[in-house]
Amino acid sequence: MKIAIIGFGNLGKTFASSFIKSRFIKSEDIHVITRTLPMPEMSLGIPMVNFYNISSLKITDSDIVILATKPQDFEEVVKTLKPVISDEQIVLSVMAGVSIEKIKEKLGVKKVIRSMPNLGTQIGMGMTVFSASAETDRKDLFIVQNLINTTGKSIYAEDESLINPATAVSGSGPAYVFYFMNAMIKAAEEFGFSSSEAELLVHQTFLGAINLQSASNLSNEELIVKVASKGGTTESALKIFDSHTLDKIIAQAMQSANSRAIELGA
Known part of the structure; x- marks a missing residue:
């Protein structure tokens, strides 16, 4: 199988x-179109002759074309790709906000898969939600899902409209976690811990909690009860969260992210 990657930024x-x-x-079956050709040591083992800064007929030979550019660059990508792309090729897009229909129309293709990966893909622990055009058959979906799963885990959404909420949940989600961690680190420093001690305390706490939750059959609510004994320290902290309706604030923030994703795709 041959792959063409358009864009060689973080996702590419x-x-x-x-x-x-x-x-x-x-590696020799991967061809890349990128504005700036990488140095040989940054090529990931892909032969340097497989990198191009202009459209190449080699793209026509590829089974799957991955659009890994910024959505604002899509119109420029169309000019580069349209002369060399075939309507029999599978197009996998990781561009936020660009709909399947728009990609089909602009590139003149039929088999389009739109995906929303998150930052965890960089370490093989990503979460990707993807949807596909009606012309994409089960075999195509199976192949693409196997490709996506090399970066972590994935969910197929039959309804493309779920891609925007996926952006709000898993796409933006790592930043929510980092935000909460950062707040805990600052609070730990105020207690008197050094910055390195505070980071270790919070990092290991999150790591342990995530692994415990993954290994447990208990719900999140049940796990909270296991930590929060009646009249104890954890219960006191949780009462502050509840008094400020933190759960509702989180929900509102995610709704805002979803609304913005819809706006960007308009």
Whole structure:
């Protein structure tokens, strides 16, 4: 199988690296179009002759074309790709906000898969939600899902409109976690811990909690009860969260992220 990657930024590199490491795709079967050609030591083992800064007929030979550019660059990408792309190729997009219909219309293709990966893909622990055009058959979906899963885990959404909420939940989600961690680190420093001690305290707490939750059959509510004994310190902290309706604030923030994702795709 041959892959063409349009754009060699963080996501383009992440996909290329994951495909090669998983031995799903050979490095010589990956072709890349990028504005700036990488130095050989940054090529991830992809032959330098497979990098182009203009459209190449090699793209026509690829089974899957991955659009890993910024959405604001899509119109420029269309000019580059349209002369060399075929309507039999599978197009996998990781561009936020650009609909399947728009990609089909602008590129003149049929088989389009739109995805929303998150930051965890960079370490093989990503979460990706993807949807596909009606012309994409089960075999195509199976192949693409296997490719996506080299970067972590994925969910197929039959309804493309779920891509925007996925952006609000898992796409933006890592930043919510970092925000909460940062607030806890600052509070720990105010107690008198050094910055390195505060970071270790919070990092290990999150790491342990996530792994415990993953290994447990208990719900999050049940796990909270296990930590929060009646009249104890945890219960006191949780009462502050409840008094400020933190759960509602989080929900409102995610609704705002979803609304913005819809605006960007308009």
